[in-house]
Amino acid sequence: MERYEIKVLVPKKPTDHQIKKIQESFAEMPMEEILGGLYFAKNRWKAKDAGVLKVGRKSIIKKEVHSITAEQAQWRLKNWKMMIANYRRLGYSYPTISRIKKLLIDMSKKKSR
Secondary structure, three states: OOOOOOOOOOOOOOOHHHHHHHHHHHHHOOHHHHHHHHHHHHHHHHHHHHOOOOOOHHHHHHHHHOOOOHHHHHHHHHOHHHHHHHHHHOOOOHHHHHHHHHHHHHHHHHHHO
16 A cells, blocks of 8 residues: 655644554544545534534533523423523524423422422
8 A cells, every 4th residue: 555645734733643644544544534524524623613613502501501490491481482482592502492381391300309
């Protein structure tokens, strides 16, 4: 198998561990897969830099129920139609809203124990 050398200029000095991981990746993976991964990472970095990267569903759910008391959870469940409208306005999908409701139900039951 022929081997080729690629020289890359980077903004700061990589660690020995980083160099080793890059070398392993290039040795084990086909070039098309590496380029596909770099394309994905570049687009993700651009979106993050522009501030338009959407956080994942788990992060959204944690943010919504992080420091809610049992009383607050009960209030949200009593006013669920209004909460759904707010969540939809924020762009949450129905599966995400359903997961939030499930956690709110669990939280509201903690007080009654």
